[in-house]
Amino acid sequence: MRPFRALVIYIAVVFIGGALLAPWLYWLAQNWAHSVPRIAGAPFHRFIDRSLLILALAGLWPLMRALGATSLREAGLTLPYGQFKRFSGGLLIGFFSLAFVAGTAIGFGERVFVQNLTAHKIVGTIFSAIATAAIVATLEEILFRGGIFGGLRRMIYWPIALGISSMIYALVHFLQRAEITGAIHWNSGLILLPKMLGGFADFHALVPGFFNLTLAGVLLGLAYQRTGNLYFSIGLHAGWIFWLKTYGAFTADAPRAATWFWGGGKMIDGWLAFFVLALTLFLFKFLPPGEKRTPFQIPR
Numbered sequence: 001m002r003p004f005r006a007l008v009i010y011i012a013v014v015f016i017g018g019a020l021l022a023p024w025l026y027w028l029a030q031n032w033a034h035s036v037p038r039i040a041g042a043p044f045h046r047f048i049d050r051s052l053l054i055l056a057l058a059g060l061w062p063l064m065r066a067l068g069a070t071s072l073r074e075a076g077l078t079l080p081y082g083q084f085k086r087f088s089g090g091l092l093i094g095f096f097s098l099a100f101v102a103g104t105a106i107g108f109g110e111r112v113f114v115q116n117l118t119a120h121k122i123v124g125t126i127f128s129a130i131a132t133a134a135i136v137a138t139l140e141e142i143l144f145r146g147g148i149f150g151g152l153r154r155m156i157y158w159p160i161a162l163g164i165s166s167m168i169y170a171l172v173h174f175l176q177r178a179e180i181t182g183a184i185h186w187n188s189g190l191i192l193l194p195k196m197l198g199g200f201a202d203f204h205a206l207v208p209g210f211f212n213l214t215l216a217g218v219l220l221g222l223a224y225q226r227t228g229n230l231y232f233s234i235g236l237h238a239g240w241i242f243w244l245k246t247y248g249a250f251t252a253d254a255p256r257a258a259t260w261f262w263g264g265g266k267m268i269d270g271w272l273a274f275f276v277l278a279l280t281l282f283l284f285k286f287l288p289p290g291e292k293r294t295p296f297q298i299p300r
Helices: 002-031 044-058 060-066 084-107 119-152 158-173 188-196 209-227 231-250 271-286
Strands: 111-113 251-253
Touching: 002 044, 002 060, 002 119, 002 188, 044 060, 044 119, 044 188, 060 119, 084 111, 084 231, 084 251, 084 271, 119 158, 119 209, 119 231, 158 209, 209 231, 209 271, 231 251
Parallel strands: none
Antiparallel strands: 111 251
C-alpha cells in the first residue's frame, strides 16, 4: 500500500534522520558560538528535538502529496477569514481548562509561587510564553493533525487514525531529557535517542503522563475532525502551551506535595490534568460541526 509505506518512511526518516542530523547542527552551532552563544550552549538533546522538527516539517508536504493531498485546504489550512470564533473558542477552552488545574493546585497549597520574581522576569516569561504558544501550536497542528492525522484518516477509519496519531503525538512529546558524556560524534544522536525514550520504563512517568499527552492529542484531533479545519485546534493548543510555559516558571512544588495527583511543574503529569482533559473531551460533543469536506481518492 503506497500510503502506508509513505507514512512508515516518513516516520523513519524523521526519527533516524533527525538523530543523524543533530550532531551536524551541534557542530555548526559550536563554530558560530561567538554569534549565537545561547544556541551553542544548549544541551545536545535540544539539537535532537530541533532536528526531528525540521525533518518533520520538511517532509510534511511530500507526505501529504503521497497521500493524495493537492492543496493546503486538504491539510486543514483554509483562509483565516471568518475563523476568529473557532480560534478564540479553542483558545478560551485551552486557557481556562489548564487555568483550573493551576488554580486548584495553588488553592490547595500543593504549588506555591516562586519568591523574588522581578517584574522584568514576569513580563519576559509571559511574552515568551505567548510567542512560543503562537508558533509551536501552529507548527504542531499542521504537522500532527493536518499531516499525520489527516493522512491516516485517508487510509483507515478516522477514530482509529485519531488514536494512532494521538499516540505518535504523545510519543514525540514524551521524549525525556538525557545527556551524552564526552565528545559529540556522528552517531551520538542514535545513541541518545533511546535514552530519551527512557520515560517508558518509569511507571510513574508513564501513568498518567503518557495518557494525558495521548488524551490531549485526541482532543486536538477531534477538534480538527469536528470543525473541519485547524483553527480551533491551534487556539486550544496555544492556550495549553501558555500555561505549560508559565506555570513551571512562576510556581514550585510545596513541601510533601502529592505530585502524583496534582502534577509538578509540567502540570500534565498528574491525575488532576487527566480528569480536566476528560471533562473537556465530554464538552466537545457540543462543538458545532464544520463544513463537509469532499474526500479525494488515495493513490495506490
